[in-house]
Amino acid sequence: MKHDWEEPTRADYAAKGLGSRSGFGEKPALLIVDFSNGFTDPASPLGGNFDSQVDVTARLLAKFRAGCFPVVYTTVAYDPDFNDAGIFIEKIPALSLLVKGSKWVEIDRRIAPVKGDEVIVKKYASAFFGTELDRYFHG
Secondary structure, rough: OOOOOHHHHHHHHHHHOOOOOOOOOOOOOEEEEOOOOHHHHOOOOOOOHHHHHHHHHHHHHHHHHHHHHHOEEEEOOOOOOOOOOOHHHHOHHHHOOOOOOOHHHHOHHOOOOOOOOOOEEOOOOOOOOOOOOHHHHOO
């Protein structure tokens, strides 16, 4: 299935020398970053219509699961008092929606984790900063 963003994106990447392929490497894993309801649900103040991106991710996820490769998700979640949010919550106050235990921090059900998948909670934009992700991949 073609998506309306594919050709312009590929052309832009090619013009900038981006988008080369490097293969799977020796230990492939799929990292799905921030596909939580807070971002993929248009009803969320932080959300939008990411149906095509979720669909593509679901197809990729099926391939990784068929190959028995590891799947890791990230989500952003804060304590209700936001003591763990640092100044990031001041920079982006809308993130206050992402409270631990709320539906907004759960991974979108269309690509939901299954037994054996890893879900890493992060506090900032980077999936590696202040998380267990680096140790997970290199542990």
